[in-house]
Amino acid sequence: AQSVTQLGSHVSVSEGALVLLRCNYSSSVPPYLFWYVQYPNQGLQLLLKYTSAATLVKGINGFEAEFKKSETSFHLTKPSAHMSDAAEYFCAVSPGGATNKLIFGTGTLLAVQP
């Protein structure tokens, strides 16, 4: 079965500091991995995705993530946090192939301090 674990339900960084949001996955087949961002009372917006191509994936708003198979990780990073990055971030996994389900982690709330 596939699953996703996000370590740290709350992360607080200073503006300009490095953002690191952790995600570990469990999958019996090569997975597709995604990071989504959610602002209050809104749907989810795709930040980036890994679909078995390059292991370092660049997304929108300066975010990137690296797929590390040996560590079963897909951590999200951004070199310099902006106030506008404050939001909830979800890591998700979808088994490759025809399976449709998207399985979410529990989310990490990112706070950015001035």
Added chain:
Amino acid sequence: GAVVSQHPSRVICKSGTSVKIECRSLDFQATTMFWYRQFPKQSLMLMATSNEGSKATYEQGVEKDKFLINHASLTLSTLTVTSAHPEDSSFYICSARVHARDGYTFGSGTRLTVV
């Protein structure tokens, strides 16, 4: 890019009434749509998978008679919360996928409050 339009964004209803939430794919055909429920400060819980022209597939523990899903066309799926109760108050989000590798596009969500 692919856009999914969800309405209404907010709805308040009285206990015992039914509420319908619509989810439309605006520029693509969605043979499959997904309905999620999100409690405050929690993750998204998949409720059901909506398949065009056939019955929805519900996740374990989700009452199919309470959460009626209809997917009558390739661009519209609806979720009806029947005989709503305060415990049904939640944030409901739909999503659809254009291609397997593209990720999922989400609607903007519906905040349901049952009073």
